[in-house]
Every structure is written in C-alpha cells, then in structure tokens.
C-alpha cells in the first residue's frame with residue numbers, strides 16, 4: 001500500500017505535523033468539506049490549530065455521534081468538537097447528527113447532504129484499538145453509508161474513560177458515517193498516538209483487507225497520509 005507516513009517526536013511535534021498535513025490537504029480546495037474525529041488522539045492537533053489562528057474556513061462533517069442523549073448532554077461529540085475546535089476557529093457550517101432525534105431521519109438527513117453537496121474533501125480519522133474508524137466496528141461492511149450501530153462493550157468502556165461514571169450510563173448506540181462514505185473522501189489523514197495503536201495500525205495498513213479490521217479499507221484508498229508518533233509507528237516499515 002502506498003501512503004505518506006509522517007512521524008512525530010512528541011505531542012507538540014504531532015500537533016504541528018498534523019496541522020501541516022491538514023493545510024496541505026486543504027490547499028487549492030474551494031470551500032472544503034472536512035470530517036473531524038473526537039478522541040484523545042487529535043488533541044495536540046486541535047491545540048495547534050487553535051493557537052495558529054490561520055486555519056482556512058471549512059464545512060465540518062460529523063464522523064459519529066452517540067444516540068439517545070438529550071441535546072444538552074455534555075458527552076455529545078458535537079459539543080466536544082465545538083468547544084475544542086469549531087467555536088475557536090469560528091467554523092459556522094456544521095453537518096451534525098441530532099442525538100435525540102429519530103436515527104432513521106438523521107441518516108436520511110446526512111445522506112441528503114452528501115447527495116446534494118458531494119462527499120468530504122478531507123477525512124481526518126483516528127483508529128480504535130480494534131481497528132474501528134468512527135463507530136464502524138469490526139464486521140462493518142465496506143459498502144454501507146451512514147448507519148445506526150450498536151457499540152461494542154470494548155468501545156463503550158474506552159469511551160467511558162472520556163467522561164467518568166458521574167455522567168451516567170454510556171449510550172449503547174451511535175450514528176456513524178459508513179466506510180462507504182469514508183471511501184468517497186478525496187483525501188484521508190489518519191492520526192495515531194501511543195504504543196497501544198502500534199499493532200492495529202500495522203495490521204490495518206499491511207495486513208489482510210478485511211471487514212474484521214475496518215481501517216484496512218484504507219489500503220485501497222488514494223491520497224492517504226498517516227501522522228503517527230514514534231510509539232504508534234514502531235511496527236510500520238520506514
């Protein structure tokens with residue numbers, strides 16, 4: 001598989017290199033549409049973007065969102081991203097999911113936006129330790145678009161760590177862009193930090209292309225850039 005590998009020395013370097021890769025990806029695109037992930041991985045990247053103050057404007061496309069939460073719940077991914085990056089950068093156009101609404105309607109809404117405006121120009125993604133992207137867990141078909149999915153216990157546990165138990169029971173379901181939507185993205189930047197991601201990153205990029213490892217769809221994508229710290233990149237050939 002051909003991909004551009006960018007290795008970072010520490011968190012600050014990771015943030016800076018991810019931002020540079022993002023700006024390169026945006027270069028020359030008029031009114032770009034961008035998928036952004038939540039999670040711990042992108043934190044240094046968002047910090048660098050906030051502090052640089054020269055980020056071009058873009059349309060934000062939600063990658064995923066828990067369902068069944070009230071619209072004022074602190075755990076909503078759209079609130080997380082609003083706080084961390086979208087409000088500071090004054091990104092106004094946001095394609096998000098309404099967690100409290102009927103998921104079937106939300107799926108239709110997002111599909112209609114893609115149909116009318118086209119897919120993402122740049123997808124920025126993280127990777128779960130089981131190879132998930134967004135909330136496309138192992139077994140997710142590569143040809144499915146926006147979906148309502150049940151979260152695995154592993155993912156619920158990993159997500160619990162973001163919030164702590166005082167926020168109540170973790171949602172059991174979520175909306176996610178499907179792999180078919182991610183495939184339509186013109187460019188992809190996959191972010192990975194920490195030794196816990198090393199093995200799955202290697203499997204996703206160099207192992208069998210299989211729905212058991214959702215991120216392995218990337219092996220068939222053009223224009224893929226991996227930004228990883230040394231710990232996450234340790235099993236990759238470079």
Ligand code: GLP
Pocket residue numbers: 037038039040041042063064125126127128129133134135155158159
């Ligand atoms: C979460 C999110 C993904 C994210 C991944 C990795 O469950 N739904 O979008 O990329 O898991 O998270 P982290 O960066 O915290 O390791």
